Amino acid sequence: MIPQTPGARPLDLDKLYAARLHAVRVRPYLATALFALHTVESRRVPTMAVDRYWRCYVSPAFVDRTPVEELAGVWVHEVSHLLRDHHGRSDRVARERGLTGPGERLRMNIAADCEINDDVFGDGLVRPEGAVGPGTLGLPEGELMEDYLRQFGLGPRTESLVWLDCGSGADGLEREWDLGPDGAHGLSEQERDAVRFRVAQGITGRPGSAPRGWKRWAEEAFHPPQPWRELLGAAVRSAASGAGAGEDYTYGRPSRRSAGVPGAVLPSLRRRPPRVCVVIDTSASVSDAELGSALLEVAAICRAVGGRRDLVTVVPCDAAARVAHPLCRAEGIPLIGGGGTNLRTGFAKALRTGPRPDVIVVLTDGQTRWPGTRPPCRTVVGLFPRQGAARSWVESDPDYVPDSPPEWARVVVIGSSPTP
Incomplete structure (x- = not known):
């Protein structure tokens, strides 16, 4: 995949499309996406690159010198950037972390490549020459682009990767060769979503034929995490401005009061990320599918606090609260329950965990009694939707109608936008 000086020969479409057909044969669940890409000949791209509108820019010289089997791997690699929305995710990361400039976008491209290349090759798909994987940078496999970005910077290990350019479809930064939205x-946007949905259908329909990373992607495509990042953002700001949030002193950023004490450097208070306790309703009225959705939301909440698993605990709760589980892997949390519902015990258990959480997130169908007093921390309630009172509120009493969540909780119906 390392570029050379472009030649004057025209693009060999027969060879390029033969490689795509090979990719479809060995990765049939990606067929819809691979055939959705429109090819654009370009002598300004190093190898192959994509934009967010599903155009694939191809260097004729690269196609000429690359074997068909390797070209098939490049096809799969490039379409993976688009399916996994690396351009949109890169834009969000850039805004949230204040990352600017082409150097940071190159890091995003490298991190996105690490997310894709750790398990995409093999089983009939040849790894292209120069393909970047986590092992190239001494990083663990199986993580997401956002995780990899925190673990490396540009330096000696990345000097040989300055040529890397998978296009704006990989990192969100428009290129001079992009044809743009017009x-x-x-x-x-609707056509792009339809392609992603068809691919996700193909993966979930034949789960044994796809690598772990694609299975994870397909699950999130069908059950996209709700806007907990925005909800927790407000909770973070509230927790960070409250008493006791600046607990740790640091000399990394000296206090402004140092100017009044000549010859001395005073430490400043360091803000810490909030601790989050997620209470999951495991009563009989919550379905297995909703419990699965809850675990996906736990993973999204973990990402919202910067990937700090040590700051997130999970409390399964039906009529009684269970053990408060520290978050290692969301899929490893035992969601034990199946009885009635009393989330008051879940709140009590969450507040007894040490250290006490700054934010409590409750995932429930709402069929519960709520605490009579406001907890001493920010509360977010995610409600699983129910269609019609006659079918929705029957537990042991057919006339039972649950109380609405209290006014002091921020409420969002899972599958819709947050309430104002």
């Missing part, structure tokens, strides 16, 4: 053969 160019020919671009897919609309």
